[in-house]
Amino acid sequence: IAGITQAPTSQILAAGRRMTLRCTQDMRHNAMYWYRQDLGLGLRLIHYSNTAGTTGKGEVPDGYSVSRANTDDFPLTLASAVPSQTSVYFCASSEGVAATDTQYFGPGTRLTVL
Amino acid sequence: GNSVTQMEGPVTLSEEAFLTINCTYTATGYPSLFWYVQYPGEGLQLLLKATKADDKGSNKGFEATYRKETTSFHLEKGSVQVSDSAVYFCAPLLTGGGNKLTFGTGTQLKVEL
Numbered sequence: 001i002a003g004i005t006q007a008p009t010s011q012i013l014a015a016g017r018r019m020t021l022r023c024t025q026d027m028r029h030n031a032m033y034w035y036r037q038d039l040g041l042g043l044r045l046i047h048y049s050n051t052a053g054t055t056g057k058g059e060v061p062d063g064y065s066v067s068r069a070n071t072d073d074f075p076l077t078l079a080s081a082v083p084s085q086t087s088v089y090f091c092a093s094s095e096g097v098a099a100t101d102t103q104y105f106g107p108g109t110r111l112t113v114l
Numbered sequence: 115g116n117s118v119t120q121m122e123g124p125v126t127l128s129e130e131a132f133l134t135i136n137c138t139y140t141a142t143g144y145p146s147l148f149w150y151v152q153y154p155g156e157g158l159q160l161l162l163k164a165t166k167a168d169d170k171g172s173n174k175g176f177e178a179t180y181r182k183e184t185t186s187f188h189l190e191k192g193s194v195q196v197s198d199s200a201v202y203f204c205a206p207l208l209t210g211g212g213n214k215l216t217f218g219t220g221t222q223l224k225v226e227l
Binding site (some may be wrong): 090100105 | 145148156158165180203215218219
């Protein structure tokens with residue numbers, strides 16, 4: 001069982017370029033999430049999806065978009081990357097949105113925007 | 115909204131020492147509480163959780179008790195090992211409109227021989 005996979009593992013990107021970070025889970029979880037991790041700030045929620053076909057904004061959504069066409073995939077797109085989007089990005093999923101549902105995290109994508 | 119305050123690291127201990135990492139939170143209502151661990155170069159893994167007041171979560175020798183009266187969820191381990199070296203995150207969960215974890219800044223633990 002792979003759990004959550006993310007691609008690419010790392011990427012260096014020129015400012016202004018478009019980039020899509022991929023996330024796939026094989027646990028048939030209903031809910032999925034995107035976080036960014038920055039030194040000294042912990043993890044912050046970018047976007048989330050409670051179920052396929054729905055998405056919502058997290059704490060820091062500006063400059064990012066997501067889609068949830070099916071249960072397994074939850075891509076994150078940077079339409080025009082800026083250096084402040086340099087970060088480590090983690091995808092997560094949970095079975096549902098109950099208070100007892102644990103979020104499981106992928107290995108992360110390290111993105112550098114120059 | 116939710117917020118979390120964790121003790122600042124890095125924390126350096128000798129092997130077999132006692133560990134406490136303090137965590138206090140502010141939240142609307144009574145959130146579920148989680149501790150996650152991040153080993154070097156990896157994603158976050160669930161360490162333990164507690165879903166209601168006075169619950170004790172435990173795993174791999176780590177424990178934390180949900181203290182509603184002090185809004186705290188301190189992480190403890192009686193005897194740490196070198197393999198426990200990692201960054202530890204306390205995170206209350208806000209429900210309603212989604213399942214949103216609020217992470218603290220993390221506490222780095224380094225265990226030396």
